[in-house]
Amino acid sequence: MSHGVMKRLAGMAGAAVLLSSLLSACVGPLLVGGAMVGGTLVAVDRRSSGAQLDDEAIEVRAASQIRSNLGTRVRASVTSYNRQVLLTGEVPNLQDKQRVEDVVKSVENVASVVNELAVLNSPSLMDRSADALLTGRVKAMLLDASDLQSNAFKVVTERNTVYLMGRVTQREADRATEVVRATPGVQKVVRLLEIISEQELQRLGTVPAGSAQPAPATKL
Numbered sequence: 001m002s003h004g005v006m007k008r009l010a011g012m013a014g015a016a017v018l019l020s021s022l023l024s025a026c027v028g029p030l031l032v033g034g035a036m037v038g039g040t041l042v043a044v045d046r047r048s049s050g051a052q053l054d055d056e057a058i059e060v061r062a063a064s065q066i067r068s069n070l071g072t073r074v075r076a077s078v079t080s081y082n083r084q085v086l087l088t089g090e091v092p093n094l095q096d097k098q099r100v101e102d103v104v105k106s107v108e109n110v111a112s113v114v115n116e117l118a119v120l121n122s123p124s125l126m127d128r129s130a131d132a133l134l135t136g137r138v139k140a141m142l143l144d145a146s147d148l149q150s151n152a153f154k155v156v157t158e159r160n161t162v163y164l165m166g167r168v169t170q171r172e173a174d175r176a177t178e179v180v181r182a183t184p185g186v187q188k189v190v191r192l193l194e195i196i197s198e199q200e201l202q203r204l205g206t207v208p209a210g211s212a213q214p215a216p217a218t219k220l
Contacts, residue, residue, distance in 0.1 A: 046152055046167040046196075046204050047082050054109045055080040062104045069103050075122045076100050079156050081165040083111040086192055088158040090122045114192055116158065123159065131157040134185045138162055141183045148175055160187040167194045169201050 045052060058080040066076050074096055075089040085104055091097045101115045123131075135157040142150040153176055154165040162180050164173075173193050180189050196204075 044204075051082050054083055058083065058085060058107055058110055062107045062110070065103045065107060066100055070096060070099060074100060074117075076117060077156070077158075078104065079154065079163075079165065080110075081154050081192070082167060082194060083109055084165070084192065084194075085110055085113045086156060086163055086165065087113060087115045087117050088156060088163070089117055090120050091117050092119070094119055116161075116163070116190070118159070127159070130185075131159065134160065134162070134183075137185065138180055138183050141179050142176060145175065145179050148172060148179070160185060161190060162186050162188070163190045163192055165192045167196055167204075169198050170195055171198070172201075 047055070059078050062078040062080075062085065063076075066074065066078070070076075074091045076091070077088045079086040079088070085107075087100060087104060091100060097115065097117045097119060100117060101113055104110060104113050135155050138155050138157070139150065142148055142153060142155075149172075152166050152168055152172065156163040156165070162183075164176060164180065168176070173191060173195060177189055177191060180186055
């Protein structure tokens with residue numbers, strides 16, 4: 001290797017070390033899985049770690065059980081938050097709607113089920129794409145609201161109806177509802193929110209507290 005090449009490589013290595021040092025200085029403290037990034041407190045998931053794992057398992061197991069018991073004649077989406085399950089989608093009749101609910105209730109760790117399945121034909125790909133776009137629009141609106149922690153809310157959209165899930169204060173629930181209702185394309189808002197106190201919210205800045213009792217679904 002020539003002296004010139006070695007010199008250039010050494011220079012590049014030095015620049016990389018300098019860049020790494022500068023980035024470290026700019027970024028500041030970083031807590032893996034914690035709440036401190038760059039010296040700023042950021043929102044963390046308000047569920048306990050156990051609830052998060054349970055929610056993931058519930059969604060997978062429930063979807064599998066629905067397929068095993070009802071096949072492809074239903075289109076049921078399963079969303080779990082803090083062990084409360086929201087069912088959305090379409091079924092051909094009322095009997096299948098109840099059967100899907102019964103199947104999901106039998107899944108381990110499910111605390112409650114909100115059955116919003118509709119008895120009608122499955123939507124077209126265009127309709128489902130429109131719901132996905134509306135979900136993105138709602139999330140963007142929540143993100144733009146400086147007085148809300150957008151990642152405290154789980155957003156599900158079905159036929160222009162927006163379902164909000166999460167562990168939030170009454171203030172946050174009312175403000176989020178206001179924001180979502182003002183989003184173009186939203187026809188209805190259904191709140192499946194667990195209401196916590198402002199004091200508990202402060203504690204959740206670092207350590208999630210125990211589960212609050214789910215509030216009943218509110219359609220607005």
